[in-house]
Amino acid sequence: xxxxxxxxARTILKLSGPxxxxxxxxxxxxxxxxxxxxRYSAVDMAAIAVASGLWLPVVLTMQGLILALTPIVAQYYGxxxxxxxxxxxxxxxxxxxxxxxxxxVVMLFVYIPIDLLQMEAELRQKSLDYLYYVSxxxxxxxxxxxxxxxxxxxxxxxxxxxxxxxxxxxxxPANYIFIYxxxxxxxxxxxxxxxxxxxxxxxxxxxxxxxxxxxxAARKYRQHPESYRVNLKDCWQIxxxxxxxxxxxxxxxxxxxxxxxxxxxxGPIMVxxxxxxxxxxxxxxxxxxxxxxxxxxxxxxxxxxxxLNELKKAISTAVILxxxxxxxxxxxxxxxxxxxxxxxxPNPTVxxxxxxxxxxxxxxxxxxxxxxxxxxxxxxxxxxxxxxFITLISYWPIGFGLGAILGLTDWIVPAxxxxxxxxxxxxxLTVAAVLMAYTLIKTLKRLENEGIATATAAN
Numbered sequence: 001x002x003x004x005x006x007x008x009a010r011t012i013l014k015l016s017g018p019x020x021x022x023x024x025x026x027x028x029x030x031x032x033x034x035x036x037x038x039r040y041s042a043v044d045m046a047a048i049a050v051a052s053g054l055w056l057p058v059v060l061t062m063q064g065l066i067l068a069l070t071p072i073v074a075q076y077y078g079x080x081x082x083x084x085x086x087x088x089x090x091x092x093x094x095x096x097x098x099x100x101x102x103x104x105v106v107m108l109f110v111y112i113p114i115d116l117l118q119m120e121a122e123l124r125q126k127s128l129d130y131l132y133y134v135s136x137x138x139x140x141x142x143x144x145x146x147x148x149x150x151x152x153x154x155x156x157x158x159x160x161x162x163x164x165x166x167x168x169x170x171x172x173p174a175n176y177i178f179i180y181x182x183x184x185x186x187x188x189x190x191x192x193x194x195x196x197x198x199x200x201x202x203x204x205x206x207x208x209x210x211x212x213x214x215x216x217a218a219r220k221y222r223q224h225p226e227s228y229r230v231n232l233k234d235c236w237q238i239x240x241x242x243x244x245x246x247x248x249x250x251x252x253x254x255x256x257x258x259x260x261x262x263x264x265x266x267g268p269i270m271v272x273x274x275x276x277x278x279x280x281x282x283x284x285x286x287x288x289x290x291x292x293x294x295x296x297x298x299x300x301x302x303x304x305x306x307x308l309n310e311l312k313k314a315i316s317t318a319v320i321l322x323x324x325x326x327x328x329x330x331x332x333x334x335x336x337x338x339x340x341x342x343x344x345x346p347n348p349t350v351x352x353x354x355x356x357x358x359x360x361x362x363x364x365x366x367x368x369x370x371x372x373x374x375x376x377x378x379x380x381x382x383x384x385x386x387x388x389f390i391t392l393i394s395y396w397p398i399g400f401g402l403g404a405i406l407g408l409t410d411w412i413v414p415a416x417x418x419x420x421x422x423x424x425x426x427x428x429l430t431v432a433a434v435l436m437a438y439t440l441i442k443t444l445k446r447l448e449n450e451g452i453a454t455a456t457a458a459n
Contacts, residue, residue, distance in 0.1 A: 004320050005313040008298070012318055016294035018161035019152070023286035023293075025164035029171045029200065033193040034279050036175045038272065038345050044179075044190035045345070046260075046268040047126035049275035050119070051194075053257040054110060055134055057250050058103055059141060064249035066096050066145040068242030070293075071300045071380050073153025078304020087225045089150045091234050096142035107135040118265040126190050133194030137201035144205040147212060152297055156217060163207045170203040171196055244388035245379060251391040255399045255428060256281070259421045262404065266417060273353030274418045276344040280354075281361050284329045288322045288369040292376030299380025312444055315377045319437075322369035330362045353418070360422040367426075367433035374436035383443055390435045399428020 030052070038045035069092040076084045110131050114124060144163070151159040177185050178192030188195065212218050256278050260271050295318040302311040333340070341354035375387045403424025406416050416423070 003313055003316050005310075005317050008310070008314040008317040009321060012291065012294050012298055012314065012321065015155065015157050015297055016290045018157040019290040019293050020287060022157075022160040022164040023290045024283065025161075025168050027283045027286050029168060029197070031279055031283060032168075032171055032175060033197070034275060035344055036179055037190040037193055040179055040189050042268045042272050042345070042347065042350070043120075043123055044126060045275060046264075046271040047123055047130060047190040048193055049260040049271050049278075050114075050117070050123065050264055051127040051130040051134075051190075053254075053259075053261045054113065055131060056257050057254050058107070059138070060253045061246045061250045062096070062099050062103060062138070062142060063145050064246030065099060065239070065242035066092060066142070066149055067245050067379070068092075068238045068240075068384075069146065069149035070153045070296055071382050072238070072241065073150055074155075074297050074300025074380065075304040075382070077154045078301035080304075082220050083223070083225070085150070085154065086221050086223060087231075088234060088238070089146065089221070090225050090228065091231055092149065092238055093143065093146045094230050095235055095238055096146045097139065100138040100142040104135055104138050107131060107138070110135075117261060120268075123264070123268065129188070129191035130194040133191060134197045137198035140198075140201040140205035144201060144208050147205070147208040150221075151212075151218075152293065153300065154217075154221070155297060155301065156215075157294070157297070159208065159211055159215070163204050163211065166207045167200045167204045171200045174199050241382050241384055244384035248375065248384075248387045248391040251395040255395040255425060258400065259403070259418065262408065262421070263418055269347070269349055270353070270417060272345060272347070272350045273341075273357065276341050276350065276354035277357035277361060277418075277422075279344070280333075280340055280358065284333065284365075285368065285372075287325055287329065288372050289376075291318060291322050291325065291369075292372045294318075295373055296376045296380040299377050303381060308447060311447075315373075315440070315444070318373050318377065319370065322373045323366060326365040326369040330365045333358055333362050333365075357418060357422055360419065360426065364426045364429045367429040371429060371433040371436045374433070374440045377440055378436070378443065381443060381447075386439045386443075387436070390432055390439065394428045394432035394435065398431050399424045402427055 033048055034045060037048050069088060072088050073085050076082075076088075111128055114128055114131075117124075119127075148160045148163075151157070174196035175193055177183050178188050178195045179190070180192075181187030185192075213222075259278070260274055263270050263274060295315065298314050298318075299311060302314060337358040338351060338355045340358065341351040344354070345351060375391075378384065378387055400421075401424070403421035405411055406413065406420030406423050407418060408415055408420070413420075
């Protein structure tokens with residue numbers, strides 16, 4: 001039986017509380033986009049689903065690389081070293097802006113994969129319009145992610161919570177103005193969500209910089225670093241830790257995001273139903289993810305303090321909390337599935353399809369909770385390479401591969417459409433949970449045998 005510590009539970013929940021609110025608020029923005037575009041038309045909702053299949057992997061891959069800053073900062077913070085925190089934050093900002101520039105150029109050619117999909121002309125154009133406008137938010141998004149990783153690394157998780165509220169306050173009126181054509185603006189439909197999202201990133205980055213300037217606890221990190229030059233060695237350290245995280249997020253996000261692209265030829269109704277189930281799943285996933293992000297911070301602090309016993313208690317406590325949370329999510333999802341679907345769309349066919357998919361979503365909640373907390377604990381240890389290989393194997397050959405066979409072919413059973421893909425998701429996440437838990441246990445045993453300072457330095 002896993003050991004449970006009330007002290008660690010309080011500490012992790014205290015860290016995760018603001019993160020939960022921040023993550024839910026940010027995910028709520030996608031919920032607002034989907035609902036407001038869905039009320040405009042089913043085609044606009046489908047356009048957001050298709051565009052998100054390309055946009056989300058791009059922005060979350062960028063976020064994954066930047067997330068390397070959190071465990072780096074957390075370990076220096078745990079060891080009470082302030083100057084390296086400022087230095088690595090500056091280097092992470094250089095990397096983030098460089099990556100944003102590369103991705104912005106890539107987004108100029110997004111019509112190439114869009115043209116490969118078999119979709120209606122109106123749906124294609126609306127998807128391209130959304131992607132064009134939202135790409136202008138890459139630079140402020142990169143800056144916001146760096147500052148958020150810094151604050152979370154030093155244990156200040158409230159910063160992202162308050163700034164996320166700024167985001168939702170900008171998102172709702174901006175959507176209303178640009179989707180429906182208010183205050184003299186043209187009615188842009190789903191493409192208006194792209195404009196609103198770009199404006200949200202600008203607002204959140206600006207608010208985060210203002211918060212950092214006036215926050216008293218951040219004053220000791222506002223000191224000038226020894227040099228503002230790009231340090232290739234330290235940038236490479238961020239890349240080494242962050243690249244596996246980035247690809248892990250990419251593999252997981254594309255497992256979900258590519259499903260609308262794969263079934264777009266089945267029509268807007270199928271895509272809309274899939275989008276509802278996918279969007280809701282993303283919202284509830286924020287709960288175990290936030291717990292995992294808090295685990296990364298706590299693990300980083302304990303590694304900096306060289307406290308192995310408390311480290312093991314913290315990780316096992318986080319896993320127990322995540323498992324408990326998953327049972328609550330399953331119960332609520334099953335009981336209220338059709339009411340949840342009805343919040344997104346008034347179309348009975350769409351509601352029926354989404355409700356059936358939400359039942360399937362119940363089957364992977366436990367696996368998802370275990371794998372995300374385990375992966376985040378490994379991230380806090382700066383042991384990220386195994387996570388890359390596990391997510392690659394679990395999410396694509398197993399998850400998407402099996403899903404495509406069941407959903408689009410008659411090889412095993414008659415083509416199941418989106419339901420087949422969700423069976424693949426269940427299988428992929430289950431494999432990921434088993435492998436992540438095994439890797440984490442093995443890593444902790446190695447830390448115990450070799451000593452925490454030596455083992456973590458080797459990673």
